Amino acid sequence: MTEAWRPDDEDERRGAIGPVKVRVPAKVNLHLGVGPLRRDGYHELNTVYHAISIYDELTARRGDTLALTMEGEGTGELALDDSNLVIRAAHALAGYAGVLPHARLHLRKQIPLAGGLAGGSADAAAALVACDALWGTGLSRDELAGIAADLGSDVPFLIYGGTALGTGRGEAVSPVLARATSWHWVVAIADGGLSTPAAYRELDRLRDSGAAGAPLGSTDALLGALRQRDPRVLAGTLGNDLQDAALAMRPALADTLKAGEAAGALTGIVSGSGPTCVFLAADAADAERIAAELTSAGVCREARVAHGPVVGARVG
Ligand code: C5P
Numbered sequence: 001m002t003e004a005w006r007p008d009d010e011d012e013r014r015g016a017i018g019p020v021k022v023r024v025p026a027k028v029n030l031h032l033g034v035g036p037l038r039r040d041g042y043h044e045l046n047t048v049y050h051a052i053s054i055y056d057e058l059t060a061r062r063g064d065t066l067a068l069t070m071e072g073e074g075t076g077e078l079a080l081d082d083s084n085l086v087i088r089a090a091h092a093l094a095g096y097a098g099v100l101p102h103a104r105l106h107l108r109k110q111i112p113l114a115g116g117l118a119g120g121s122a123d124a125a126a127a128l129v130a131c132d133a134l135w136g137t138g139l140s141r142d143e144l145a146g147i148a149a150d151l152g153s154d155v156p157f158l159i160y161g162g163t164a165l166g167t168g169r170g171e172a173v174s175p176v177l178a179r180a181t182s183w184h185w186v187v188a189i190a191d192g193g194l195s196t197p198a199a200y201r202e203l204d205r206l207r208d209s210g211a212a213g214a215p216l217g218s219t220d221a222l223l224g225a226l227r228q229r230d231p232r233v234l235a236g237t238l239g240n241d242l243q244d245a246a247l248a249m250r251p252a253l254a255d256t257l258k259a260g261e262a263a264g265a266l267t268g269i270v271s272g273s274g275p276t277c278v279f280l281a282a283d284a285a286d287a288e289r290i291a292a293e294l295t296s297a298g299v300c301r302e303a304r305v306a307h308g309p310v311v312g313a314r315v316g
Contacts, residue, residue: 007133008162016176017062017134017136018047018060018061018062019059019060019061019136020059020060020061020130020133020134021057021058021059021060021104021130021316022057022058022059022060022126022129022130022133022313022314022315022316023055023056023057023126023128023313023314023316024056024057024058024121024122024123024125024126024158024312024314025045025051025054025055025158025161025310025312026051026052026054026055026056026111026118026122026184026187026306026312027049027050027051027052027117027118027121027122027154027157027158027272027312028049028050028052028117028119028187028271028272028308029047029048029049029050029240029271029272030049030050030163030210030222030226030234030237030238031046031047031048031111031216031219031222031237031238031239031240032045032047032216032239032240032241032242032272033045033046033047033215033216033217033219033239033241034200034203034215034242035041035215036240037052037200037204038169040169042153042169042216043151043169043200044168044169045166045167045168045170046165046166046167046216046218046219047165047166047167047170048163048164048165048166048176048222048226049154049157049163049164049165049166049170049173050163050183050225050308050309051157051158051161051162051163051308051309051310051311051312052185052187052278052306052307052309052310053306053307053308053310054108054110054111054117054187054304054306055110055111056072056107056108056109056111056119056122056123056126057107057108057126058086058105058108058123058126058127058130059105059106059108059130060103060104060105060127060130060131060133060134061103061104061105061106061134062102062104062132062134063102063103063104064102064105065102066087066090066091066101066102066103066105067103067104067105068080068105068107069084069086069104069105069107069108070106070107070108070109071105071106071107071108071110072108072109072110073110073111073112073113073119074109074112074113074119075109075180075296076272077113078109078113084150085120085121085123085124085127085151085155086105086107086123086124086126086127087105087127088124088126089123089124089125089128089131089147089148089150089151089155090103090105090127090131092128092133092145092147092150092151093127093128093132093135093137093139093147094131094135096139096143096147097132097135097137097139097206099135099137101131103130103131103134103135104125105130107126109123112189112193113193113272114192114193114194114196114262115189115190115193115195115274115275115276116197116246116270116271116272116273116274116275116276117187117271117272117276118154118157118158118272120152121152121153121154121155121157121158122158122287122313124148124151124152124155124158125144125148125155125156125158125159125312125313126158126313127258128144128147128148128155128159129144129159129313129314129315130313130315132144133315141159141160143303144158144159145160145173148171149171149203153166153169153170153171154166154170155171156171156172156173157170157312158174158312158313159312160173160175160312161309161310161311161312161313162175162176162309162310162311162312163175163176163178163226163253163308163309164176165219165295176223176226177223177226177227178226178309179226179227179228179229180258181229182307182308182309183231183234183280183307183308183309184231184280184281184282184283184284184286184287184306184307185278185279185280185281185287185305185306185307185308186260186265186278186279186281186287186290186291186294186303186304186305187271187276187277187279187302187303187304187305187316188256188260188268188276188277188278188279188294188299188300188302188303189276189277189300189301189302189304190250190253190275190276190277190300190301191300191301192247192275192276193275194246194250194273194274194275195273196272196273197283198249198302199242199245199246199249199273199274200242200245201251201275202245202248203241203242203244203245204289206244206245206248211244211280212241212244212245213244213279215241216239216241219265221236221237222234222237222238222239224237225237230281231266231280231281231282232266232282234266234280235266235267235280236267238267238269238280239269240269240270240271240272242270242272242273242274243269243270243274244271245273246273246274246275248272249274250274250275252299253270253274253275253277255299256268256275256277256294256299256300257269257270258301259293259294259297260277260279260294261279261287263290263293263294263297264281264282264286264289264290264293265280265281265283265290266279266280266282267279267280268280278301279294281305284305284307287305288305290303291303291304291305
């Protein structure tokens with residue numbers, strides 16, 4: 001599974017194309033409105049995605065087969081075989097473009113596994129962009145997003161990045177008009193992940209038993225807040241229908257949310273299906289201070305600062 005990483009490959013010495021390095025961000029959902037369960041097992045979503053500056057990096061080199069190695073978050077836990085979304089993405093692109101799926105891929109992960117930050121989806125998006133460049137298949141971003149939709153609901157967004165509205169099961173994305181402002185976030189990473197399907201099932205169970213909170217309304221207030229520069233206004237508009245489910249599955253997250261707000265965050269929410277919590281800070285200095293307080297309070301494995309929006313999967 002962990003074949004040796006050979007940086008100076010014969011192909012490269014001969015001047016053949018490669019390596020191609022792609023950086024891809026994590027995402028948070030500023031609004032995650034979950035509708036009813038559909039017949040295909042997915043829920044209808046009304047969400048606003050936001051790409052933040054925590055990155056995975058995928059390097060693609062020429063090879064005689066398709067192979068994946070990795071380092072960083074999740075090493076030793078994440079299967080590197082055909083079940084891995086990176087390998088599935090490479091196969092999907094090769095099938096679409098009619099080329100052989102040959103590449104040596106190396107993943108440097110900083111986005112935690114099963115954290116609610118779409119790390120696996122980000123890696124799939126990176127694989128599409130990297131292999132497209134390595135193989136010279138020259139697909140447009142929209143074509144890559146079309147392939148991405150079959151790999152996972154969040155994958156198309158990570159091809160584009162920025163801030164975008166997601167509908168359908170989340171795979172239909174359109175950019176959101178926003179001011180050219182950077183928002184400052186603190187990302188509290190928990191020990192261990194949460195299963196996304198389990199979080200959706202828990203939400204269904206809470207709703208069936210009448211224990212769920214009222215579903216989020218429209219995204220209008222959030223979209224308005226994104227057109228101005230005051231983080232206090234934005235703070236009042238964030239929301240996540242999966243938060244109650246994540247809290248029911250991991251009650252300790254309530255302490256993390258409380259600690260962030262006590263440390264001066266404008267607001268905190270669970271990211272996606274959790275267990276990562278994200279906090280909006282007034283500015284970069286505040287974000288640093290809140291991250292340090294969260295770390296010393298012992299309410300998370302690690303707290304990192306990030307800003308957003310940032311672009312999606314890009315070569316370079
Ligand atoms: O699309 P993706 O493979 O990332 O989804 C993982 C799981 O999350 C799905 O199998 C489903 O259980 C749940 N999900 C959902 N509704 C969505 C997106 C995901 O129920 N819109």
